[in-house]
Amino acid sequence: MIGRLWALDPARDGDWDELYADQLPRVSNFFRYRVGDHALAEDLTSRTFEKAWVARHRYRRDLAAFSTWLLVIARNVATDHFRRHRPMAPLEEAEGVSAGETPAEFTERRDDAQRLARMLAGLPDRERELIALKYGSELNNRQIARITGLSESNVGTILHRTVQALRAGWPQ
């Protein structure tokens, strides 16, 4: 590790373009699952990357993967957002996926993905966040546990129950 001091020097490393290209889909999909609304997801993604850039000298590679560090910031950004905008029910936000459509058009055109988005919008915050980290950002349970502070087994249990509930609620 000491032999890689030079490589660890943030003034020298950080092919930011490459990191950015790598991590942008992961973060934006986290917000896609977390808040539903496309435009809002982009806005929160931007906020996350801006915060990450400003704080990048505080990132310590020995403590966490860059993606984990970035998603901790994303999670805080989401928390801030919900604190400020709680009156907007998650379900309504998810319906933003088909914003501008009449109910009839929505009903007619909704596909499985939209149906899934609506079901996600009905989940409690914690469950939805875990689903966003698992299926939006494609983290494993251990990584999710680190980010959320839950135990790995607890993450697994909650995700299992949540997926079961989604399956049960899926129209046959």
Next chain:
Amino acid sequence: MDEKFLKSLQEQPRPGYARALRERLRQLEAEKAPARATWWQPALAGVAAVAAVVALLSLPSVRASAQQVLDMFRVRTFAVVQVNAAQLERLEKQKLDPEALLGGKVEKLVDGGKPQTFTDLHAAGAAAGFTPLVPRALPAGFAADTMVVMGASESRVTVDTKNLRDLLQTMAITDVHVPDGLDGQRVTLRTQTALGQRFVSGERHLFFLQSASPEIALPAGVDLARLGEVGLRLLGLESGEAHRMAQHIDWHSTMLVPLQPDATSFREVTVHGQRALLMESQPDAPPSTGNTGGHSERRRHGRTVLWTEQGRVYALMGDVNEVDLMQAAESVR
């Protein structure tokens, strides 16, 4: 509703959005250059990470009672382990840190607090609690810039071997085994107050780091060589080579320095008559594997010399030639 379906909401970001955001970040780059005083932090992190790795390597392979006298690790010398870049990348992806390796509970007993920046060496020394040594013969054109002091820290890890077993399994290492008796054992990692001095000459810089050795307290009655072999296998050494090296190393006092063979060269030198390790980064060496997991690094030419003296660890690094670096190291008083 399967896993694939649950991922069906994923989308690639719109290209226009991605470009616009990147531009915005570039603007931020221009507006907010990274704080100079914090560039050294990862160097200290590197020391802590080594301590963590050594903790892994030093874990007992036999059940040891918590009441037994603690064994202690302190750095007195360094050993280079040449590993291939792909193996390091795989380890990095597996999160090589105390939590991932040792699993279980990690308690922060002493928080080092935020690093303090100084422009006066006496003030920095007062904050560090010791009289700092200084390289007296700097390369031409270099002058003192800033000093930073990072406080001591202490963490206690309660071992859960499941993670380590999972890691071995993931890395397809089947010829070494983690004993069951390790579960629940406590390992304490201490890093001491460290002081770093930065010297600059235009775009070039030199950094001198000094600290008492990090320490690791672990249960006594251990077969360090056996556990060291596990660590060496994880670092990518072949089975026979790992076994031979594990038997040869003094695990109570040797800090492992993994080197990527295509990215750095190294050799033993002396500083103040003490054995030291000189490492050289190749200029702009490309990553040795095609897939770097997004973490490829552009390496500039740089040299680092590491040595220990009277229980303290010293590192001097900079983009200077070998003669200048070694003269500066020899001049440390």
